[in-house]
Amino acid sequence: MNRKDRRKEQAEQKRLNGTAQKVSAKDLVRSDTAIQARINAALADAEAGRMSDAEGQLRRILADAPDSLDAVNALGSLLFELGRFEDAADALLTLAVNNGTDAALHGTLAACLNLLGRHTEAEAAARFATELDPKSVAAFNNLAVAMESQGKIDAADAAMEQALTLDPTNADALVNRGNRFLRAGEADKAEPFYAKARTANPDNVIAAVNHAVALRTLGHLDDAIEAAQAGIALQSDYPEGHNTYGTVLAAMGDFDLAAEAFKRALALQPGFAGAAVNLGAALYRADDVEGALSAYQNAVQLFPAAAAAHVGIGLCATALGKTDVATIAFEAALTHEPDNTEALFNLAALGGLDHSTDTWSQLASIENDAARSVDDRVNAAFALVEIFDRKKNYALAMEHADQGNALRFEHLTNNGVTFDAEAYDALVNEVIATATPKRIQALSTMSSDSAMPIFVLGLPRSGTTLVERILAAHPAVTAAGERGVTPAVAELISDADYPETLIDPDPDAVADAVKAYLSSGPQAERVIDKTPFNGLYLGLIAGLFPKATLIRCRRNNADTALSCYLQNFRGDHAWSTRMADIKRFIAAEDRLFDHWRAALGSRLLEINYEEIVTNLTASARTMIDHCGLSWSDMCLDYANAPGAVKTASNHQVRQPLYASSIGRAAAYEQAHREGNA
Numbered sequence: 001m002n003r004k005d006r007r008k009e010q011a012e013q014k015r016l017n018g019t020a021q022k023v024s025a026k027d028l029v030r031s032d033t034a035i036q037a038r039i040n041a042a043l044a045d046a047e048a049g050r051m052s053d054a055e056g057q058l059r060r061i062l063a064d065a066p067d068s069l070d071a072v073n074a075l076g077s078l079l080f081e082l083g084r085f086e087d088a089a090d091a092l093l094t095l096a097v098n099n100g101t102d103a104a105l106h107g108t109l110a111a112c113l114n115l116l117g118r119h120t121e122a123e124a125a126a127r128f129a130t131e132l133d134p135k136s137v138a139a140f141n142n143l144a145v146a147m148e149s150q151g152k153i154d155a156a157d158a159a160m161e162q163a164l165t166l167d168p169t170n171a172d173a174l175v176n177r178g179n180r181f182l183r184a185g186e187a188d189k190a191e192p193f194y195a196k197a198r199t200a201n202p203d204n205v206i207a208a209v210n211h212a213v214a215l216r217t218l219g220h221l222d223d224a225i226e227a228a229q230a231g232i233a234l235q236s237d238y239p240e241g242h243n244t245y246g247t248v249l250a251a252m253g254d255f256d257l258a259a260e261a262f263k264r265a266l267a268l269q270p271g272f273a274g275a276a277v278n279l280g281a282a283l284y285r286a287d288d289v290e291g292a293l294s295a296y297q298n299a300v301q302l303f304p305a306a307a308a309a310h311v312g313i314g315l316c317a318t319a320l321g322k323t324d325v326a327t328i329a330f331e332a333a334l335t336h337e338p339d340n341t342e343a344l345f346n347l348a349a350l351g352g353l354d355h356s357t358d359t360w361s362q363l364a365s366i367e368n369d370a371a372r373s374v375d376d377r378v379n380a381a382f383a384l385v386e387i388f389d390r391k392k393n394y395a396l397a398m399e400h401a402d403q404g405n406a407l408r409f410e411h412l413t414n415n416g417v418t419f420d421a422e423a424y425d426a427l428v429n430e431v432i433a434t435a436t437p438k439r440i441q442a443l444s445t446m447s448s449d450s451a452m453p454i455f456v457l458g459l460p461r462s463g464t465t466l467v468e469r470i471l472a473a474h475p476a477v478t479a480a481g482e483r484g485v486t487p488a489v490a491e492l493i494s495d496a497d498y499p500e501t502l503i504d505p506d507p508d509a510v511a512d513a514v515k516a517y518l519s520s521g522p523q524a525e526r527v528i529d530k531t532p533f534n535g536l537y538l539g540l541i542a543g544l545f546p547k548a549t550l551i552r553c554r555r556n557n558a559d560t561a562l563s564c565y566l567q568n569f570r571g572d573h574a575w576s577t578r579m580a581d582i583k584r585f586i587a588a589e590d591r592l593f594d595h596w597r598a599a600l601g602s603r604l605l606e607i608n609y610e611e612i613v614t615n616l617t618a619s620a621r622t623m624i625d626h627c628g629l630s631w632s633d634m635c636l637d638y639a640n641a642p643g644a645v646k647t648a649s650n651h652q653v654r655q656p657l658y659a660s661s662i663g664r665a666a667a668y669e670q671a672h673r674e675g676n677a
Helices: 003-016 036-047 051-064 069-081 085-097 103-115 119-132 137-149 153-166 171-183 187-200 205-217 221-234 239-251 255-268 273-285 289-302 307-319 323-336 341-349 357-367 374-390 394-414 421-434 437-446 464-472 498-503 507-520 532-544 557-565 579-603 609-614 616-626 633-640 664-676
Strands: 453-457 477-479 526-529 549-554 604-608
Touching: 036 051, 036 069, 051 069, 069 103, 103 119, 103 137, 119 137, 137 153, 137 171, 153 171, 171 187, 171 205, 187 205, 187 221, 205 221, 205 239, 221 239, 239 255, 239 273, 255 273, 273 289, 273 307, 289 307, 307 323, 307 341, 323 341, 341 357, 341 374, 357 374, 357 394, 374 394, 394 664, 421 532, 421 579, 437 498, 437 507, 437 532, 437 579, 453 464, 453 532, 464 477, 464 526, 464 549, 464 609, 464 616, 464 633, 498 532, 507 532, 532 549, 532 579, 549 579, 549 616, 557 579, 557 664, 579 604, 604 609, 604 616, 609 616, 616 633
Parallel strands: 453 526, 453 549, 477 526, 549 604
Antiparallel strands: none
């Protein structure tokens, strides 16, 4: 490993083992040698933050007195402070060879070796330190880190317990205990240790930042933001603090701010591969796919074996229509992490996964492994769905869809995300009763006269992405993806008060919402907002944007229901985990659009997926005419339309139209009948 790569590894080790404890140089220097005054002057410079001056003085002392153990000791501790762990270890190892009685020295050497990833050597140094001083909390902390890093979990736990027995309020020991649980995926057990560490030492930055990680994992996002901000306030140049802050912001859905936090972490530590991967994910979610691709490529340059970065490149390449690049990236991820389920699922979706029995066995093993995460098991299940659907083995495809959806249903339910069909029907009925043509018209007095928006609506898997691509191929049209009207008008259209907004709208709030919406997206002649669930808010949308184009996509209900059930949805779509709920959701959608059809008349164009597939030219002309645009033959070349496609249909819409998806449900129904015969 070259020196550059070693430094990258050191930075990562420092992040993971940040609670390795040392003793300050001032405490380590105790002799009364003739050069003590010069050493003390160097230490004074270090205390004042003049690190370069301190290092220079110490090196000059060693040039004059190369045998001065005190100077070596001070230099090693200073280099530790500066994060130059390899240089520090060299200095401290020289000193340790000549000093077999200083427990603090050997404890600090153990900390340094841990941060270098040299855990076997760290274990030896830490054990020697504990023998010299059985009451050294720092030595037991460093021993715990060394043991856990070697996979000797029982020994690590014993060392941690001993450290806390010696000092129950030692913040570093508490943080180490929390880290142990956090790395084991037990955030609920880790959180109290971090909280105690912050109480014991409010200035412990690692306690605050890791507390934020645990709180985010547990879903306590407001508390997590507070902890992350506290960590940044304690040490503004701590890269992990900004990275953690970004992960909390991303969990809250603020991907733009999250990206800024990750950029700050990378500015502080350019070799921080984790922040580079997180930046890619945030930019991808913020619809900056090109920027995300660049971030993931940077992460791969930093750590070529980072499977998550290769997966990110694959996702971006898929969204950009670069299927060959995506396939190579997913395969690269699997060379470094053979059971990476993100790579396995996406490769299966692209049709590039080996269909051998070994692959099936691997995926089935993950799918049925209760020790794996729910995401891993669901990815494996739906990878098998993709494989068996392509092989036309519909019975097995449905079997794995059943298992994947059962896992999703249980996980969402355990996290309080459920679909209440009765409540949803009641909401739809209230919207129908409230969104009368008169009330929609009344909104126009406080609305925008902009004709820029094109709203494409319809259920997932009903052809909305295909329609978006056809329209986006027109020179005057730009696709903005699934923007969602919700972010700009959240207070107007939340499920709780949306109907009331139609009854008694606040003119100022409406004006602000319209202005925010129009200014937040791409600025072009016409911009597509393809958010499937905007159908619920179509009355409000129609009133706020009376000159906007409204297009609803329809598809055979049975085919739509099946396609939703076979889809590995990434969002919290609880309605999509059980076929009965999907059918109920579709029925509510149909009832809702029966109302919109009557209320909006010719403003609403409804286009059938089956008609597009069987007669692309006629369907495309109908849509372009409805948008009030002149015809362009480019609309027929929709597969090459500019812009990224991040939806589940991103691969399909880059292909020529095919009719095999029409009547798809019938093939599954026949397989079901034959299986029960």
